[in-house]
Each structure stands twice: as structure tokens, then as C-alpha cells.
Amino acid sequence: MSHNTLSTGIISLDKLFSKINPGDTLVWQVDDIKDYEIFVKPFAKYCIEQNQKLVYVSFDSSLKKTLGEVSNGKIEIVEFSNLNTQVDLEKKLVEFIEKSGNGVSYIFDSITSLKSYIDDDQIGKFFEKICRRLSIKKGIAYFAVEKGKHKSETISLVKSSAQIFTEITRMNGNLLLQPIKVSGRYSPNMFKPHLFDDKEITVLDSVDLREYSRRLEEKSLELHKIMRQMEKIEEERRKVEEELRESEKKYRDFYDNAPDMFHSLDKNGIIIDCNETEARMLGYLKEEIIGRPLTDFLTDDSQKLFHEDFPRLKEKGYLLNLEREFVRKDGTIFTASLNVFAEFDDNGELIRTKTIARDITERKKVEEELKESRRALMTLMSNLPGMVYRCANDPKWTMEFVSEGCFELTGYHPEDLIANRKVAYGDLIEPEYRDIVWKGIQKALKQKEPFRLVYRIKTANGEEKWVWEQGRGVFDENGELEALEGFITDITERKKAEEELRALKEFNENMVKNMQEGLLVVDSDDYITYANPKVEEMLGYSKEELIGRQLIEIFSPDYKHKMSKEINTTLKKERKKFEGFLVTKTKQEIPVIISSTPFFISEDYAGVLLVLTDITEMKKAEDSLREQMLKYEVKKGNIYLVKERKLKLTLDVFSDLIKCGYKGLIISRKHPESFKEVFPDGPVIWLSEHSYGENTLRPQVDLIEAKIRDFLTRNSAVLLDRLEYLITQNGFRETLNFIQRLNELFYISKNILIISIDPKTLTSQEISLLEEETHELKLKEYESLSYDLKEILKFIYQENRIGKKPTHTEVINKFNITRATLKKKLVQLENKGLILDIKRGKHKILEITEKGKIFIGT
Numbered sequence: 001m002s003h004n005t006l007s008t009g010i011i012s013l014d015k016l017f018s019k020i021n022p023g024d025t026l027v028w029q030v031d032d033i034k035d036y037e038i039f040v041k042p043f044a045k046y047c048i049e050q051n052q053k054l055v056y057v058s059f060d061s062s063l064k065k066t067l068g069e070v071s072n073g074k075i076e077i078v079e080f081s082n083l084n085t086q087v088d089l090e091k092k093l094v095e096f097i098e099k100s101g102n103g104v105s106y107i108f109d110s111i112t113s114l115k116s117y118i119d120d121d122q123i124g125k126f127f128e129k130i131c132r133r134l135s136i137k138k139g140i141a142y143f144a145v146e147k148g149k150h151k152s153e154t155i156s157l158v159k160s161s162a163q164i165f166t167e168i169t170r171m172n173g174n175l176l177l178q179p180i181k182v183s184g185r186y187s188p189n190m191f192k193p194h195l196f197d198d199k200e201i202t203v204l205d206s207v208d209l210r211e212y213s214r215r216l217e218e219k220s221l222e223l224h225k226i227m228r229q230m231e232k233i234e235e236e237r238r239k240v241e242e243e244l245r246e247s248e249k250k251y252r253d254f255y256d257n258a259p260d261m262f263h264s265l266d267k268n269g270i271i272i273d274c275n276e277t278e279a280r281m282l283g284y285l286k287e288e289i290i291g292r293p294l295t296d297f298l299t300d301d302s303q304k305l306f307h308e309d310f311p312r313l314k315e316k317g318y319l320l321n322l323e324r325e326f327v328r329k330d331g332t333i334f335t336a337s338l339n340v341f342a343e344f345d346d347n348g349e350l351i352r353t354k355t356i357a358r359d360i361t362e363r364k365k366v367e368e369e370l371k372e373s374r375r376a377l378m379t380l381m382s383n384l385p386g387m388v389y390r391c392a393n394d395p396k397w398t399m400e401f402v403s404e405g406c407f408e409l410t411g412y413h414p415e416d417l418i419a420n421r422k423v424a425y426g427d428l429i430e431p432e433y434r435d436i437v438w439k440g441i442q443k444a445l446k447q448k449e450p451f452r453l454v455y456r457i458k459t460a461n462g463e464e465k466w467v468w469e470q471g472r473g474v475f476d477e478n479g480e481l482e483a484l485e486g487f488i489t490d491i492t493e494r495k496k497a498e499e500e501l502r503a504l505k506e507f508n509e510n511m512v513k514n515m516q517e518g519l520l521v522v523d524s525d526d527y528i529t530y531a532n533p534k535v536e537e538m539l540g541y542s543k544e545e546l547i548g549r550q551l552i553e554i555f556s557p558d559y560k561h562k563m564s565k566e567i568n569t570t571l572k573k574e575r576k577k578f579e580g581f582l583v584t585k586t587k588q589e590i591p592v593i594i595s596s597t598p599f600f601i602s603e604d605y606a607g608v609l610l611v612l613t614d615i616t617e618m619k620k621a622e623d624s625l626r627e628q629m630l631k632y633e634v635k636k637g638n639i640y641l642v643k644e645r646k647l648k649l650t651l652d653v654f655s656d657l658i659k660c661g662y663k664g665l666i667i668s669r670k671h672p673e674s675f676k677e678v679f680p681d682g683p684v685i686w687l688s689e690h691s692y693g694e695n696t697l698r699p700q701v702d703l704i705e706a707k708i709r710d711f712l713t714r715n716s717a718v719l720l721d722r723l724e725y726l727i728t729q730n731g732f733r734e735t736l737n738f739i740q741r742l743n744e745l746f747y748i749s750k751n752i753l754i755i756s757i758d759p760k761t762l763t764s765q766e767i768s769l770l771e772e773e774t775h776e777l778k779l780k781e782y783e784s785l786s787y788d789l790k791e792i793l794k795f796i797y798q799e800n801r802i803g804k805k806p807t808h809t810e811v812i813n814k815f816n817i818t819r820a821t822l823k824k825k826l827v828q829l830e831n832k833g834l835i836l837d838i839k840r841g842k843h844k845i846l847e848i849t850e851k852g853k854i855f856i857g858t
Contacts, residue, residue, distance in 0.1 A: 006140060009042030012201040016194065017164060018185040022103070022138035025131045027162040029145050029155075033110055035168045035175065036144035037066045038196075040107055043142060047105050048074050054105045057093070060113040067107065075107075086122035089114070094133055102137050110144040111158075120150055124157035131161040169193075176204070261336065261357040267350040269293050269310060281359060283329035299325040299333060309340075314350050317342045323360070334361040381405075386467075386489025387414075389425075393445065393473070393484055395438065396424035400483060409467070409490055411460025430456040430464070437469075445473045445481060454491070466492045518592075518612035524605055526551045538592075538614060540585035551610075556581035556589050574598070582612070591615050632656060633778045636750040639743050641774035643759040643767070650719065650756040651678050653777055657717040657752060658682070665711050667697070667704060668721035683711075687725065699729040701738035709745065716751040723770075724761040732766055739773050785832075785855075789825055791815070793834055797848045797856050805838075805845040 006020040014020060030036050044067055047054040056067050058079045067075055080093055097104075114123050127143070134141045145158055159165045165181040178193045193204045255262060261278035263271055271290055279286045282297055295303045302324040313319050322338040336357040343351045381388050387405040392398040402414045416422035429437055433455035444451035450472040457467055471486020512519055512532045521530035531546040539546070539554060546554070575597050582590045595611040632653050634640065642650045655678050658664045664682045666675055672684035672695065685707060687699045697703055704726070708718055727735045739755070746753050755774065759767055785793070795814060799806045806814075812822055826846070829835045834852035838845050848856075 007043075007046055008039065009044070009046030010039070010201075013039075016179065016187075016190060016201055017182055018187055018190070020140060021163070021184070022140075023135040024163040024183075025134055025141045025143065025161070026164045026166070027143045027145055027158060028166055028168055029147055029180075030168045031147055031170060033062055033144060033146065035170070036110065037063065038175065040142060041066060041070055043105075043140075044070050044075065044107060048072065052105055053100075053103070054107065055100065057106055057108045059109040059111070060116075062109050062113065063107065081117075086118045086126050089118065090126050090129055093130060097130075097133050097137060100137075102139070104137065104139045106134070106139060106141040108141065108143045110146055112144075112146040112149050115149070120154050123150070124154040127158050128161040135163075177201070259358075261355075261359070263289075263294070263355050263357070265294055265353040265355070267352075269295065269306070272352060278357070281328070281334070282326065297326050299327055301325065313340055313342050313353065317344075323364075334359055335364050336360060384487065384489065386487060388485075388487050389471075390474075390483050390485045391425070393441070393481055394426075395434075396420055396426040397484075399425055405489075409459075409465070409488065410457065411463075428457045428459070430458060441471075441484070448473065448475065451486075465490050466495050518610075518614075520546075520551070520610040520612065521607060522551045522610065523607045528554075529607070535612065538584070538590060538612065539582060545585075554582055556583050579615070591618075634752055635775075636752060637747045639739070639746055639753040639755060639774045640777050641770055642754060642756045642777060644756065645758045645760070647721065647756060649777065650721070650754055651675075654717060654719045654754055655679070662715050662717040662752070663713060664717050664719070665708070666719045666721065667707070668719070669699075669725045670721065687722075689729075699726055701726060701730050701734060705738060705741060705745075708742070712745070712749050712751055714750070716749075718751070718753045720753060720755045723755050723757040727762070727766075732762075736769055736773070739770065743773050788815070789829060792825055793829060793848070793852060794856060796835060796846045797853065800848050805847050807843045807845055809843075811846065 006022065006024075007014050008017070008020060008026070028036050028039055040063060044054060046052075048070065053076070054074070055076045055078060056063065058064065058077060059081055061079070064077070067077075078096060080089055111123055111127055114126070118126070131141075143162070145155070150158075159181055162181065163183040164179065166177055166179050169176045169178070175196045176193050177196050179191055182190060189203050194201045195204055256276035258275060258277055261275065261281055263274035263278055266272050270293055274286060274289050276286065279289055282289065289297070295306055298306060305322075305324060309319055309322065319338070319340045322340065323335060324338055325333050325335050327333055337360045338355055338357045340353055340355045342353050345351050381403045384403070384405055385408075387409050388401075388403040389399055389406075390401040392400065398420050399417045400419075402417050404414065406412060406414045406417060410417070410425075410428060412423060417425055426434065437453055437455055440453050441451050450470060453469045455467060455469075456464055458464055467488050468491045469486055469488045471484050474482045474485055476482055515532060515534055518535035518538050519530070519532040520528055520535060523529050528546050528549050528551060531541075531543050533543075535541075535546065536543055575595075577593060577595045580592055580594050582592055584590060591614075593613040593615055595613070597609045597611075599606055599609060634653065634657070640653070642653070644650065654664065654666070658679070664679065665685070666672075666679060666682065667685045667687065668675070669687045672686055675682075675684050684695065686696050687704075688696050689698060690696075697707060704720075711718070723735065726738075730738070742753060754777075755770075757770070762770075792811060792815065795811065796806060808819065808822060808826075811817075812819060815822075817825075826835065826837055829852075830837050832851075833849055834855055836847045836849060838847060
């Protein structure tokens, strides 16, 4: 159908509208949707006869039957229903119109039907945008809108957006139509009411016009009442919605800020909702959690339990008091108690789970401490060299409970003493001490203080023993004495050795106190139980602050993983000496040499003794020496840019760092085999757009940054080769940002980064921006030596290489010089730090320094 033959399918209607233009949108305002069908049918027939593409856009399928009668399968049907918002509907429909192309005709269901899932204000805005899109596509579109079902603002927006807006009315069984708007066209009778009779349209005569006006006025009043009712209902609806929003806000506030964690899972174990409390506990944002499996946030053991729990939950409907371990974003773990409830549909299928979880880490800690306390108490009682007791406050000291140590102490079994069955404990006390014991205990009870006593007893075999007793009274809520509880131990041997022990203790305390090294004692669970004054001085903590801490807490974060490994694998088995870094109270790091010696009780590991030697000055000297050994002026914490097409200077500097003890990493576009000669044993990461293994990395700056962060430790050197390749893959701006981040990273970690780039691949401005973030490499300027000094230095070096250290005499003979001349030359070499002149016995021997070796190499 060409633009010249556009038609409604009703000739008289075409004449009434003067003509139908491409892009016209025709809206029919009707009392009943059946009146809309009267105009839809001829338009559909006409489109089919003219082979014009016609699309039926269905919102509620109300025209499907009518159009089915005329379509013969030639009408395309597309359904847009149950979309959540105006935006969703609008987006889907606009995409369809764009895809359909130009010159397509459309028949739409009544836009009033959209009220079932979008509100009235959204309908007007939706219609306005769709009309604009249809006008651009030069098609013809039919719409209907039902009277009395929309706000006046919505109808006004529909009128202003349509090209033709026609009102359809029933009067005395006749169908009347009155164009309200016909955009860009006019005729004398166009906007008058017309009678429509079987395709014929005639202007109403004066009698019918008066009746129509009267009926129209009545209808308008009726519609006005309806609109007022609708506005009232709308106001009530808005009020209810506001109350609902407020209620939902309060609920959401409670939900998000509750002290407990809440989350819901779908039937596949995926998190579909969680509260802010859970997000904070896990260290994530909510949007980082929702949509992920719950198992992503559980430890391995708890993941296994989850796979057992979920089927049980589906079967039972609830699970209570589950204890599971969660993993935070930072890798720390906490324990939570979960109560889980399932929600099912009418078919018994799981819809979602609802979980309330409470962090019980502290409770678990208390329970573990209580359990440990009980275990320790029982272990202590069974290993104590004496007996624990509970007895009555009577002269016989009638026992209610005694521990197993009773037999070793008295020669009697516990059951012999309890309730004085065989003998009373009071009868074992030597007579001259019975009154002293009684008075001492009564005095302490009166003051409600502990008592400590030393006296003699006679055992079952008649042996006399000195015992030491400590105890106290146990009182009820009213202050009445219930019993005595305490401990009695044999101190016979101790009394004999008391003076020796006191002297030895004083000696040991003075020795430990005056040690120049730090001394720590750590128990079998890695908790510090003793720290000498030197440790307090080194770390800035008091002894009270140190005791009870886990050993790993006082080590540098960078060193904790290695230290933990050392503790678990080596320290508990054998003596060992290694380096580490302590962290002071003020967060300063101290390099130390750690000498560890494990100790055992009855062949069971009981702890470790650690001697800590501060090597700060030694480390400074090493760093200074390492810096002196380098051929190039490089400083820790700097990034250096080398501009060269082929790797010469770059590899020379990197090799120099490796020789001087730096740990190296190369990241390059070149294959790792290219670096075998200069870096045979080191890690080389190959930048490739394809993955070939763990030593291959895609050329994405975030991946490279993560790899570098994982690699860096103290004294690390990284070579990043061919920066221009990264620029082509990531863009200059992103690569520059990457270099800026590395600048900060290497400055903080005090390591060295060397970047190579072909300067011809970048603009001068880009080179300048890179130079602002980096430093320039410079070769150290060594003082020149005379030929004879060089020859002597070379001779010492060659002799040292084969394990010999030449004497003064050997050098004199080699170069045929006097002793005085040699002495002057050796002083020059020694002053430059190139040799060491060492006295050994009657002779002096010569040894080349690391700086001397480097000088020979240059």
C-alpha cells in the first residue's frame, strides 16, 4: 500500500478526515470496546487486500477473535503483557517497532487494559513516546481508549500525542462519531457529530444534534462524577501506597539493621536477598552477595555440610541451631548459629529459604575457653604433685572429695579419707602442728581470706613429710560457710633444696633480665607465656600486654604466613635459626634473627623457647653494601623507565640486581625461552592473548597488577618488558593509571620496578607523562685506577677465585716491586673499598671485596 492510497477501509470516513497521512495515529474513545471493533475490521481487511504489512499488538488479546475472522493468517500478532513497568513495556515495544521497519500498519488493544499492571500517569507518558516513534516510521496505528476510566490529564496527553482523536457514542441504538482532533486537516463539517450507518457517514440534523448535545451533556456529567470518584479512589490509593511505603521502610530498616544476619536462598541455593547486617559481617556490599551461591561464603567443611543440609531442609521444612563457619571478604572466619525455614508452593516445591544467623564467635570462644579451662583443671589435678580436697570445717577435717594425688602424698587411697572411712586427715597431722593448723584456718575464715600453711604429717607407712597447704572457705549467698577447698603438696625435698632453689632462681632471673637478646616462651598452642625485659624494650609492649598473645600477632603482616608455616612444620620438631620481622606497638618493623628451641614434657611437645636478636644495624649495613655493589644508581621504592628498542641496558640492570641478592620476576611479551641465558632459574610471565598455563597471563593491566602484588616481598625486583604492547591492549590512559598505582605500590613496599619501552611507538607527550611517574637509570661513576693498581686488583681477584688468598710477599714477587711501594698501592685499593688487608698470624693476606669484584666486571 503506497502512501497515496492510505485508507481506514471506510471511504466516507476517509473523506471525513480529508485523507489519511503516513505516520497518523488514530485513537477511538469508546464506551464499549465492541464499538472499536467496528472500525478495526475494515481497516484490517483493507491492509490485507493491499498486501500491506499489518501487526496486531496485543495487551489483553481482546481483538484476537475479531481479527482472526479477517486475517487468513496474514496479520502478525505480537503480545506485550504482564510487564512490570512502563519502562519495560516501552523498551520492548520500541525495539519491536524499530525492528519492523518503515511503513508498517498497527492495530493495538485498548490502552485502558494497561491499567492492570501500570498506573494511569505512566499510560499517558507511554502513549506519547510510542506515538512519536510510530510517526517517525510512517505507519498507520489504531488505538482505543475507554471513557470514564482515565484521569483528565491522561486523556489530554493522549489527545495531544495522536494525529486523529475521535469520540464514539451510542444514541437510541445509533452509532455517533465526532472527530475531536484531526491534525493538519480541515473541512467545514469535520468536527461536527456524525451518524455512522453501515459505512455511511452523515452530519446530524438539528433535531438529532440537540438530542446528541443533551445526551452528551448528561454523559459528561456522568463522566465528571465518575472522574471525581476515580480521583477520590486514586487519592485513597496513593494514601494507602504511602502508608505501605512507610511500613515497608520501617520493615526494611528493621530488616537491614537487625542485630542478626538474614538471608534467603532459592531452590538452587543461590542468595536472593540478605540484610545489611549480613553484608557488613561478610565485608561485602549487598549487590556483591545477591546472586551468588551461599557456599561462596562458607569454609570448605561448612560447604560439605551445606550439601547435606539442603536436602534435609527440603524434606523437613526447617533446621535449627546449625553451626557453620563463614569466610569474610578479607579471608577471616567467624562461626554463626543458623535457624533455617523453608517456604513451599501449593505443589510442595521449594520457593525460598529464610535464614536467621547469629555470630557466635565470642560464645564459641568462651565455650572453648571454658572447655579448655575444665580440661586444664582436670589435667592439672591429675598431674599435681599433691592432692586437691574439699572438706568440712571440723577438727578431723572430714573429707568430701580428694584427688588421686592423695595416695602418693599420704599412702591412703581417696576412699580411705572421704567421710573418715578408714582414717581422718586430721589424725595424719603431727600433734604439735594440729593446733597451729586449726587456728590458722579459723583466722583466715573469719577474715574470709585464703590460708597458707606449712606443717608435718605422718603417712600410712610411718614416714614423716613436710606439706604445704593452700585453701579458702566456700560461703553461700548468706555468708554461711559451706566447706573448705584447697590443695596440699609434699615439700619435703623442696624444703631441703629451698635455699639452692632460691639462689638458682635469682641467678636465672638476673641472667634473663640482663640478656641483650629478647627471650620469649611460647606454649604448645602458640601463646606467649613469658617475655623478658629486652622483648618489652624491643616491641614497646609491657610484659602483661605480651603474655596471652598468639606468637603470630607480633610478626609483620608480610611475614605471618611464613612464620605460621615455620611454627607448624619446624619449630615444634627441631632447633632452627631464621630471619623474621617483628612489629612494635607503634607499628614499626624490626628485623630479627630467631633462634628456636622446642621443649617437651614426657615426650609431648609443650612449647618453644625463642631468642630474638635485633639485626636492624646489620640489615642497614647489608642494604648499604647491596647498594654499593650495584653498577647502577637504583634506589628502593623507585620505578625506572628504560627507553630502548632492544633489551640491553634493561637486562643489564635487572641482572645486576639479581646478582646483588634481589628476588626477580620478568613480565614480557617475549617467550620465556628468550630470557633463559640471563635469568635461567627465575620466574618469567609470558603476556599472551591466549592462555597456555600458569606462567601465561592475558595483557590486562589489572591481572598484571594482581600478579605483581602477589609476588612482592622484601628486596624484590620486577622487569616489565614492552610497555607499548600493554598500551595497545589497554589504551594509554588506562596504562598510565596502572603505572601510577605501581608507583605507589613500589614506594610503600620499598622494591624496584624496571620498565622497558620502545620510544618510537609513543608520542613525545606520552613519553613525557611516563617520565613524570618514573626515574632515569644512571651508571655509577667509579673512580679510575692506574694500570698497576688494576693489575694488582686483578691478580688478587684471580687468586681468590681458585680459593687462594695471596700474601704481601707473593704480590711483591709477582710484580717485582718493593714492600714500601706495595704498601702504598694496597692502602689506595683498601681506601676505595676494593680489597681487605687481613692479618693472619705473621702474614697479611689479601681478599677482594664485592665492590672490587664489580669493578673487575666493569
